[in-house]
Amino acid sequence: MIDFSRHADIQAPTGPQRHCRGWGQEAALRMLMNNLDPRVGENPDALIVYGGRGRAARSWAAYDQIVQSLLSLENDETLLVQSGKPVAVLKTQPAAPRVLIANANLVGKWATLEEFNRLDQLGLTMFGQMTAGSWIYIGSQGVIQGTYETLAALAAQQFGGSLKGRLYVTAGLGGMGGAQPLAAKMLDGVALVAEVDQRRIQRRLDSAYLDVAVESIAQAVARALSARNAGETLTIGVHCHANALLEYLIAQNVTPDVVSDQTAAHDPLVGYIPDGYTVDEAAQLRQAHPEAYLQRARNSIAEHVRHLLTLQGRGAQAFDYGNNIRREAFDQGVTDAFAIPGYVPAYIRDLFSQGKGPFRWAVLSGNPEEIYRLDELALSLFGDNPLLARWLRLARRYVAFQGLPARVAYMGPGERDTFALRVNEWVANGSLAAPVVFGRDHHDTGSVASPYRETENMRDGSDAIADWPILNALLNVASGAHWVSFHHGGGTGIGYSLHAGMVTVADGSEDSAGRLSRVLFNDAAIGVVRHADAGYDLAKSTLASHRDRIATPLIGPDRA
Numbered sequence: 001m002i003d004f005s006r007h008a009d010i011q012a013p014t015g016p017q018r019h020c021r022g023w024g025q026e027a028a029l030r031m032l033m034n035n036l037d038p039r040v041g042e043n044p045d046a047l048i049v050y051g052g053r054g055r056a057a058r059s060w061a062a063y064d065q066i067v068q069s070l071l072s073l074e075n076d077e078t079l080l081v082q083s084g085k086p087v088a089v090l091k092t093q094p095a096a097p098r099v100l101i102a103n104a105n106l107v108g109k110w111a112t113l114e115e116f117n118r119l120d121q122l123g124l125t126m127f128g129q130m131t132a133g134s135w136i137y138i139g140s141q142g143v144i145q146g147t148y149e150t151l152a153a154l155a156a157q158q159f160g161g162s163l164k165g166r167l168y169v170t171a172g173l174g175g176m177g178g179a180q181p182l183a184a185k186m187l188d189g190v191a192l193v194a195e196v197d198q199r200r201i202q203r204r205l206d207s208a209y210l211d212v213a214v215e216s217i218a219q220a221v222a223r224a225l226s227a228r229n230a231g232e233t234l235t236i237g238v239h240c241h242a243n244a245l246l247e248y249l250i251a252q253n254v255t256p257d258v259v260s261d262q263t264a265a266h267d268p269l270v271g272y273i274p275d276g277y278t279v280d281e282a283a284q285l286r287q288a289h290p291e292a293y294l295q296r297a298r299n300s301i302a303e304h305v306r307h308l309l310t311l312q313g314r315g316a317q318a319f320d321y322g323n324n325i326r327r328e329a330f331d332q333g334v335t336d337a338f339a340i341p342g343y344v345p346a347y348i349r350d351l352f353s354q355g356k357g358p359f360r361w362a363v364l365s366g367n368p369e370e371i372y373r374l375d376e377l378a379l380s381l382f383g384d385n386p387l388l389a390r391w392l393r394l395a396r397r398y399v400a401f402q403g404l405p406a407r408v409a410y411m412g413p414g415e416r417d418t419f420a421l422r423v424n425e426w427v428a429n430g431s432l433a434a435p436v437v438f439g440r441d442h443h444d445t446g447s448v449a450s451p452y453r454e455t456e457n458m459r460d461g462s463d464a465i466a467d468w469p470i471l472n473a474l475l476n477v478a479s480g481a482h483w484v485s486f487h488h489g490g491g492t493g494i495g496y497s498l499h500a501g502m503v504t505v506a507d508g509s510e511d512s513a514g515r516l517s518r519v520l521f522n523d524a525a526i527g528v529v530r531h532a533d534a535g536y537d538l539a540k541s542t543l544a545s546h547r548d549r550i551a552t553p554l555i556g557p558d559r560a
């Protein structure tokens with residue numbers, strides 16, 4: 001018997017036995033629980049999944065009520081979740097989503113971190129990040145391919161396709177940042193990562209995302225340099241503030257080949273530790289004097305970006321890794337912060353133009369062997385796609401599972417739905433022991449407006465146009481996703497992004513087949529349309545290859 005009232009050591013049920021009245025509800029329940037599994041989420045006791053304070057539910061009372069609602073939800077009803085709190089169950093229709101989620105949304109003029117903090121304190125809202133409040137976080141494995149593709153593109157542009165004999169210096173070993181060392185390792189490089197929280201370093205060692213931990217900066221740098229010079233692969237976590245590591249490198253005249261950062265600087269009150277503070281001291285200051293905390297964190301962020309600019313000036317390849325650190329520093333007077341390029345325009349946009357993004361699946365059987373069989377299925381279907389073939393082989397070799405076994409793979413329209421339909425057949429004929437969940441990050445091709453990340457520097461200047469993620473969410477409701485979410489502030493922070501998510505389940509039924517075919521094609525296709533509309537040729541040619549399924553009456557600017 002599963003104890004659904006448990007708040008500690010939560011683990012999603014596995015296997016073919018349902019506890020809910022349909023697999024849509026059951027999958028939502030299991031993925032919510034999986035987000036809060038201590039092997040998956042960063043701080044489940046506080047309901048925090050990843051990304052600063054990205055939470056799965058507003059409070060434990062809200063969590064309990066979500067669970068109870070899902071357990072009794074009928075197959076023609078829909079549960080509404082308002083910023084992590086279940087507010088209504090309403091009669092809809094069988095083909096509708098079973099859950100609709102809106103997190104942290106604020107009207108434009110009020111969309112500031114200060115106002116969000118005030119409302120959060122009053123218990124009226126919740127930060128859902130991207131996949132935390134939408135229940136499709138799968139641990140660091142969810143971001144690992146994006147991190148790998150970013151570093152692989154950089155390596156191809158600058159270093160002949162490999163990081164062998166190269167040193168990558170960065171900070172942050174949290175839920176997403178923890179993928180950095182493993183991605184560098186997949187490219188045969190050396191990674192040196194500053195992290196203020198010893199527990200996070202240990203977590204990455206335990207999950208095989210990091211090779212070694214070193215306490216002293218001098219020793220860590222010495223080991224990194226000797227591995228770089230020997231052309232060996234080594235990933236090192238060093239227990240210190242990012243600024244301490246960067247200051248040491250600058251003083252010693254050591255210039256890394258690549259520098260970046262993945263602290264949760266998008267939320268300076270919670271996600272960034274000010275210079276000179278331990279994690280516990282920072283928690284006390286945050287509690288007692290939040291305004292003083294914010295100012296100290298922002299000053300440290302400004303210093304941090306100045307150091308990255310210094311190393312860039314000395315020849316390091318620098319890039320912003322989607323945490324809005326440039327904007328925070330710019331606001332503190334670092335006027336050249338944007339001399340550091342963003343990673344999406346530099347390395348990822350071509351994938352988005354083809355409708356490719358961090359698509360993922362999780363097997364509800366709980367059996368890792370099924371993931372390996374699905375890898376083989378994907379390779380048999382798309383083995384001629386070099387990106388996918390290379391990735392699936394690497395993933396199998398390097399990526400450890402956390403919680404429910406899952407796989408991420410950058411696939412596009414046509415690929416996502418074809419694959420999922422085959423999987424649905426396997427569920428139907430008993431080749432898989434239980435249904436399979438298909439979802440994605442909100443950080444995808446057509447689902448996000450974020451001018452300092454996914455939509456930075458769009459060709460037509462449409463960076464801040466947020467109609468696209470809204471259309472994406474509505475389209476996924478119309479297409480019959482099992483749950484759909486719309487959030488504000490994920491990735492780059494409050495005021496800086498709007499984004500949508502969807503999850504659809506393959507339970508082997510005809511109903512699932514229809515949903516998967518519509519949702520997984522349309523969801524990625526709207527990303528291609530968005531990029532074609534912005535003028536990207538690769539998107540236009542991708543669109544042309546799907547003419548049978550997408551009609552585009554008017555693409556590009558309408559200045560008539």
Ligand code: NAD
Pocket residue numbers: 042050051052053143146147171172173174175176177178194195196197200240241242243262263264265266267271272273274275321322323324443490491492
């Ligand atoms: P997290 O909150 O889980 O981890 C942040 C880590 O940074 C923590 O371990 C914290 O101790 C550490 N840290 C904070 N300040 C530090 C400092 N000054 N020096 C050294 N370490 C410090 O966050 P996460 O999920 O890892 O996300 C990190 C950032 O990346 C967020 O801003 C998030 O929005 C962004 N993000 C990027 C991508 C991407 O694909 N590039 C995807 C998702 C999120």
